[in-house]
Amino acid sequence: xxxxxxxxIVCQLGCLLGFFWLxxxxxxxxxxxxxxxxxxxxxxxxxxxxxxxxxxGAFAWRLLWPALLVIVATGLLGRFFCGWICPLGTTLDGxxxxxxxxxxxxxxxxxxxxxxxxxxxxxxALFGVQVFGWFDPLSLFLRTLTFxxxxxxxxxxxxxFDFFYDHQLPLISxxxxxxxxxxxxxxxxxxxxxxxxxxxxxxxxxxxxLLEKFERRFWCRNLCPLGxxxxxxxxxxxxRREPASLCSDCSRCQSACRMAATGSDGHARSECVLxxxxxxxxxxxxxxxxxxxxxxxGQVDLRRREVVxxxxxxxxxxxxxxxxxxxxxxxSYLLRPPGAVAEDEFLRRCIRCxxxxxxxxxxALQPAWLDAGPLGLWTPRxxxxxxxxxxxxTLCGQVCPTGALRPLTLEQKHKTVIGLxxxxxxxxxxxxxxxxxxxxxxxxxTGRKAIVFEQKQVLVRSRIKMLKIPRVVGxxxxxCGICETRCPVEGRSAIRVTNENESRRKRDGLxxxxxxxxxxx
Amino acid sequence: xxRRAFIRRSLQVAALTxxxxxxxxxxxxxxxxxxxxxxxxxxGTDIPRLVRETVAALGGMRRFVKPGETVVVKPNIGWxxxxxxxxxxxxxxxxxVVLLCLEAGAxxxxxxxxxxxxxxxxxxxxxxEDILRxxxxxxxxxxxxxxRAYHELAIAGGVKLNxxxxxxxxxxxxxxxxxxxxxxxSISGLTLGMKNVMGVIGGNRGVLHRGIDQALVDINQVxxxxxxIIDATRILVANGPQGGRLEDVEVRNTLIASPDIVAADAMxxxxxxxxxxxxxxxxxxxxxxxxxxxLDRVRMV
Ligand code: SF4
Ligand code: SF4
Numbered sequence: 001x002x003x004x005x006x007x008x009i010v011c012q013l014g015c016l017l018g019f020f021w022l023x024x025x026x027x028x029x030x031x032x033x034x035x036x037x038x039x040x041x042x043x044x045x046x047x048x049x050x051x052x053x054x055x056x057g058a059f060a061w062r063l064l065w066p067a068l069l070v071i072v073a074t075g076l077l078g079r080f081f082c083g084w085i086c087p088l089g090t091t092l093d094g095x096x097x098x099x100x101x102x103x104x105x106x107x108x109x110x111x112x113x114x115x116x117x118x119x120x121x122x123x124x125a126l127f128g129v130q131v132f133g134w135f136d137p138l139s140l141f142l143r144t145l146t147f148x149x150x151x152x153x154x155x156x157x158x159x160x161f162d163f164f165y166d167h168q169l170p171l172i173s174x175x176x177x178x179x180x181x182x183x184x185x186x187x188x189x190x191x192x193x194x195x196x197x198x199x200x201x202x203x204x205x206x207x208x209x210l211l212e213k214f215e216r217r218f219w220c221r222n223l224c225p226l227g228x229x230x231x232x233x234x235x236x237x238x239x240r241r242e243p244a245s246l247c248s249d250c251s252r253c254q255s256a257c258r259m260a261a262t263g264s265d266g267h268a269r270s271e272c273v274l275x276x277x278x279x280x281x282x283x284x285x286x287x288x289x290x291x292x293x294x295x296x297x298g299q300v301d302l303r304r305r306e307v308v309x310x311x312x313x314x315x316x317x318x319x320x321x322x323x324x325x326x327x328x329x330x331x332s333y334l335l336r337p338p339g340a341v342a343e344d345e346f347l348r349r350c351i352r353c354x355x356x357x358x359x360x361x362x363x364a365l366q367p368a369w370l371d372a373g374p375l376g377l378w379t380p381r382x383x384x385x386x387x388x389x390x391x392x393x394t395l396c397g398q399v400c401p402t403g404a405l406r407p408l409t410l411e412q413k414h415k416t417v418i419g420l421x422x423x424x425x426x427x428x429x430x431x432x433x434x435x436x437x438x439x440x441x442x443x444x445x446t447g448r449k450a451i452v453f454e455q456k457q458v459l460v461r462s463r464i465k466m467l468k469i470p471r472v473v474g475x476x477x478x479x480c481g482i483c484e485t486r487c488p489v490e491g492r493s494a495i496r497v498t499n500e501n502e503s504r505r506k507r508d509g510l511x512x513x514x515x516x517x518x519x520x521x
Numbered sequence: 522x523x524r525r526a527f528i529r530r531s532l533q534v535a536a537l538t539x540x541x542x543x544x545x546x547x548x549x550x551x552x553x554x555x556x557x558x559x560x561x562x563x564x565g566t567d568i569p570r571l572v573r574e575t576v577a578a579l580g581g582m583r584r585f586v587k588p589g590e591t592v593v594v595k596p597n598i599g600w601x602x603x604x605x606x607x608x609x610x611x612x613x614x615x616x617x618v619v620l621l622c623l624e625a626g627a628x629x630x631x632x633x634x635x636x637x638x639x640x641x642x643x644x645x646x647x648x649x650e651d652i653l654r655x656x657x658x659x660x661x662x663x664x665x666x667x668x669r670a671y672h673e674l675a676i677a678g679g680v681k682l683n684x685x686x687x688x689x690x691x692x693x694x695x696x697x698x699x700x701x702x703x704x705x706x707s708i709s710g711l712t713l714g715m716k717n718v719m720g721v722i723g724g725n726r727g728v729l730h731r732g733i734d735q736a737l738v739d740i741n742q743v744x745x746x747x748x749x750i751i752d753a754t755r756i757l758v759a760n761g762p763q764g765g766r767l768e769d770v771e772v773r774n775t776l777i778a779s780p781d782i783v784a785a786d787a788m789x790x791x792x793x794x795x796x797x798x799x800x801x802x803x804x805x806x807x808x809x810x811x812x813x814x815x816l817d818r819v820r821m822v
Contacts, residue, residue, distance in 0.1 A: 030645050165669050181664065190641060361639050390639055392601050392646070429731070438708045439727040443637060445601075447765040453707065468707070488727030 004276040004289075008083060012090040019087050023145055026399060027189065028361045032410070034398050039355045041087070041138050042401035046071050046233075047226045048351050051132045052402050054125035055348040057341070060403035071233055078237035079230045082220055083273030088137040088208075092217055093258070095209045101216040103255040108263065111221055111271070112302055114228040116310040121225055123314025125348070128322045129375055133352030135225050140205065143354035143378060147195040147367060148202035150358075154189050194386065195357070197367045197378065216258040221271070231270030231300065239274065240292040241267045247286065256281050270300050327373035332498040334372055335382035335479065337365055338389055338416045339397035339405040342504050349404035352378035356396035356405055363387030364481060365396070382418060384481025384497045389418060391445035391480060414446075419479030419497040421450070421472050427494035430469045434458045440483035440495050441470055450476035451483060474501065524552055524745040529693065532674070548678035548742045558781030558813055559822045560788055564774050568754060572617035575750065575776040578822045581625075585748045585780070588626030590695035593633075594619055596752075597702050597717055598647050600763050601638035607757045607770040609647035610702045614752045614776070616652050618700060623658055631690060632663045634720040637763075640665050671723035676743060680809070681735035686723035691744055699746040699782065703753040703789050705761035705769075709733050712762050713789040714749040714782045715741050715802050715811075734801040738809050741782060749785040751777040753792050783812025784819045791816075 019041050026038040042048045049067035052060050070081055082089050121132050133139045161183070164176035184190065195201075211218035220227050245266040246253060253262035261272035278287045328334045328343055337356055340346050357365045357380050364387035368376045380396075382389060391414070397407040408416060421440075429437040441451040453468040472495075479497045487493040499505075528551075532544050561578035565571035576582050586592055596610035604612060615632065622630045632653060636643040644650035644663070653663045666688060673686040691697060701717035708730050709716055715737045719726060721744055729736045753775040757764045764770065773792060779785040783806040787797035797803050797814045807814035 028639070028641055030641060162669060180667075184665075361642070390601065390642065392642065393639075435731045436708065436733075437727075437730050439730055441707050442762060445638075445763065445765060447760075449760055486727055488725055488730070 002276075002280055005280055008275060011084045012093070015085045016087050016090045019142075023142070023150070023358070024187065026355060026358045028359070028393070028395060029185070032392070032394065034359075034395065038359070039353070039399045039401040040066075041142060042351065042353050042355065043067060044070050044085075045136065045138045045226070045351075045401070046074075046229055047132050047136045047138075048353075048402055050122065050229065051125060051130050051351050052349060054122070054130060055402075056345050057349075057403075060349075063401055063403060071230075074230050074233040075236065076238055077274070078234040078239050078269055079227065079271075079273045081230055082224075082227055083275040086137060086220075086226075088141040089217070089220055089273070091141070092209065092212060092219060096212040096216045096258075099210070099212045101212045101218075102214075103216075107215070108260065108301070111260075112300075112306065113222050114224050115231070115300060115302055116306060117223065118225040118228040118232075119307060119310040120314035120317075123311045124318035124321075125314075127315050127318030128344075128348065129318040130348040130351075131375060132225065133350065134377065135223070136351055136353075137219070137224050137226050139351050139353045139378075140208065142358075143352060143367070144201050144205040146193075146354040146358040148198045148205070150189065151193040151195060151198060154192050157183070157188055158192060191363065193358075194363065195367060197369060200369075201367075201378075215260075217273075220273070221259055234270050235300065237269050238291045239289055240269070241272065241278070242288040242290065242292075243267075243286060247284075250283065252281060252283065253278055253287075321375055324373060327371070327376060328499055331371065332500065333496060335384065335419050335481075335497060335499055335502070336504070337380055337382055337396045337405055338413055338418050339394075339400075339408045340504055341404060341406060342506055346404050346504075347373075347375055347379065349402045350379050350400075351402055351404075353401065354378070354380075355399040355401065356380050359395045359399045360387070361393050361395060362390045362485075364389050364485075382481065382497075384484035385493055386485070388482035388485040389480040391482075414478070415503075417478050417501050417503040418481070419502050420474060420500040421477050421479060421481075421483050421495050421497050422500075423470065423472060424492075424494045424496065427489050427492070428470070429489065429494070430467050432494075434460050434465070434467060436467065437488065438468055438470060439486050439488055443482045443486050445480060445482060446476050446478060448476055449473075450478070470495075477501070524554075525695065525697070525747065527552055528743065528745060532692065543673055543675040543684060545675040545677055546743055548676060548739070551742060553810060554781065554812055556813070557818055557820050558779055558784050559820045560777070560779040560781070560784050561822050562775065562777050562788060564776075566774050568611065568613040569617045571754070571774070571776055572614055572750075573621070575778045576618075576621055579748075579778055579780070582621040583625045585698070586622050586625040586627050586696055589628040591629045591631070591693075592622045592627045592696040592698060593631050593691050593694040593721075594622065594698045594700060595634060595691070595717065595720060596632065596649060596700040597712075597720065598634040598643050598649055599637045599720065601642040601646050602764060603646055604648050605755075605767065605770065606764050607702065607704065607755045608762065608764045609643070609649065610700050610752045611754050612648035612652040614750070614754065615649050615700060616656065618698060618750060619653060619656065619661060622696075622698070623656075623660060627660060627696075630661045631694065632661070633666055633688075633690070635666050635688070635722070636720075673723075674743065676739055679739040679742075681729075681732050682739040685740070685743075687743060688721040688723065691721035696747045697744065699749040701749070701751055702756070703751050703777075703792050704757040704764070705759050705793070707761065709737070709802060710800050711786075711790060711793060711795070713751055713786040713800075714746065715786055715806060718744050718746065734805040737802045738805045738811055741806065741811055742809070746782045748780055749778065749782045751785055751789050753777060753789070756792055758793065779819070781812040781819075783807050783814050784816075787814040787816055788819070 044066045049064045365380045368381045425431040429435040444451045484493040563575040600608040602608035671686040706712040759769040
């Protein structure tokens with residue numbers, strides 16, 4: 001194995017491990033501020049930057065400058081990101097080995113799909129509909145980890161620990177039980193993660209892996225819009241390969257190159273991911289990489305007709321999808337994490353990476369299916385029956401790489417209104433059944449409680465009894481949802497948070513909702 | 522045989538006989554508690570000294586903890602609130618009690634509570650985790666509740682509960698030291714010693730709020746407290762049990778301690794200008810023989 005190739009593999013594995021580590025570190029471990037840049041993967045993601053660029057409001061420089069560095073570096077070097085860094089690429093390399101991807105003639109016709117996809121998505125984004133995240137390989141990778149693989153790993157690990165806990169095997173059980181607290185606190189989720197879209201997300205990922213059965217790096221060659229973007233950037237890259245096309249006495253490169261970058265029409269720089277494998281498999285050891293300024297073929301093979309079609313489709317689908325009625329007006333329980341910007345801007349910034357869902361300490365966030373509108377797939381939604389927003393937590397705003405969720409100081413967080421809790425008097429125990437309860441009042445975290453109670457005389461079996469009846473104080477409620485989570489009524493809670501009053505909504509008038517000082521602690 | 526040994530033995534017997542069924546505890550068969558229990562009330566601003574004086578008044582920790590025993594110290598760590606908000610037991614009180622147990626020769630001291638907010642946040646924010654981590658003693662464990670260690674019990678003679686799940690380490694320990702903080706509570710009036718024991722039960726605790734007084738007695742008969750020390754160094758007089766406003770906190774620099782949990786709670790009511798009879802759980806506890814609520818029958822030490 002030669003030096004560059006070995007270096008590349010080490011780099012790939014190193015990056016993969018590094019991202020895994022950041023992933024596992026995306027969890028509250030005793031510090032209010034996360035000590036690591038856990039969403040680094042997306043801050044170097046040019047597609048996230050592109051999405052942000054098309055969104056209304058200012059570009060999130062603070063977050064996304066590293067992505068611009070990647071673009072500049074790609075312009076100079078080529079698609080090194082795909083070959084050296086991208087965790088999905090590394091996974092696909094591994095899957096390709098496992099699945100024994102066939103060599104053989106590539107189908108260059110498929111390649112352009114990714115460019116057309118990128119163009120279509122960009123046109124749509126320009127016209128107000130941003131769904132880069134559905135196809136962004138890094139989002140795909142991370143949300144599969146978050147929604148599927150990591151929960152399954154936790155389930156499995158817990159089962160193993162439980163087994164040795166329930167069956168006291170001599171020696172082994174003591175060892176395993178002793179390791180459990182450390183494992184739980186550092187290498188596992190503190191509580192088993194539960195996500196609604198786990199299976200669906202896993203199937204999408206599996207499909208991408210299985211494409212390896214057809215061609216090596218099928219996804220990267222043909223479908224990946226990030227690859228397309230980086231490909232376009234690397235058309236004039238300085239790193240060139242010698243010889244620039246197939247040699248007349250051998251055509252090994254044609255079938256051996258994982259990206260099918262070298263063919264009869266030369267070496268396509270926008271396809272080459274600089275894996276340097278050809279320096280090795282070339283029987284005559286002719287291949288060299290170096291910096292040359294000489295023009296070569298950097299062309300991306302696209303017909304004008306196709307480009308226009310892709311742009312037109314994007315430009316048409318975008319506005320068409322966005323004329324659907326706003327999901328939040330039909331579903332008053334559609335809540336977003338605290339710090340989310342206004343819904344329209346939110347959908348255009350969020351790249352469906354799942355970072356916020358991973359970090360949520362209260363297990364409040366769930367990926368949306370079609371319930372947040374057709375464009376809301378995989379966006380975070382706060383489902384207060386499953387978990388609540390922890391009063392003193394600001395983690396999701398810290399990890400969001402695109403500014404879809406703003407980072408909040410604790411003081412701002414305490415005043416950010418996620419929604420408004422509303423009692424269901426047909427189910428609430430004191431109202432509906434004259435029974436004592438008040439669990440919601442007990443848990444309400446605002447300093448001046450947003451749930452108060454009034455004493456009322458009720459007649460229970462012909463005896464007068466004093467009963468405490470809860471009531472929500474609208475201007476104090478921040479919609480954290482702990483009341484909904486903890487309500488002891490089985491099934492649907494007797495108090496539910498609606499999206500009324502949310503701070504992020506643009507509205508006129510009603511001064512107290514925005515301006516009145518809420519007690520901060 | 523003391524109550525705790527009795528409970529442990531009857532659980533073992535139950536587990537052996539009722540194969541496949543629930544282990545069953547018969548509350549009626551419990552040995553009675555002592556009459557005229559001692560009670561200590563001390564004031565002072567130096568918390569470590571205050572703790573030591575209070576426990577010394579009862580005869581010292583060695584009266585409660587024998588060498589080699591496993592002791593559970595159960596503070597209130599229920600809420601994600603800082604020390605000055607008076608929602609959790611003061612960390613210095615916890616530390617001093619733990620130190621006393623260690624000095625008395627405890628074989629192991631375990632500190633835990635089932636929290637209401639995220640456990641990791643509560644352990645940190647309350648200051649209890651940090652202060653205990655500074656004690657360099659291998660016998661001490663500050664631990665999060667282990668979800669696997671809850672155990673369902675049938676409770677024969679329970680008035681409100683006939684079965685519930687309990688945290689096994691709390692039942693199995695040789696000694697249980699209860700360290701509540703005195704707080705206003707919107708549902709049960711006040712939260713003192715008896716209410717604090719709810720931190721070692723499993724299940725959906727919310728449903729207990731209907732008819733909570735008898736439920737508390739049931740729970741306290743299963744989980745017997747050997748020593749209750751009520752932390753009233755600062756108390757929460759409104760918006761409890763969670764608080765969150767300094768206006769609701771009053772500094773009282775007081776500790777109340779007794780081996781009789783009902784007596785301790787009865788004395789606790791006076792902190793809030795109430796009578797023991799004003800707190801239904803105290804009344805229910807006294808009526809069912811859990812302890813003495815009549816402060817005239819309590820031996821002040
Ligand atoms: S939704 Fe609330 S609890 Fe969850 S991460 Fe965001 S701030 Fe924290
Ligand atoms: S809102 Fe959540 S899923 Fe969307 S970009 Fe931000 S962190 Fe990722």
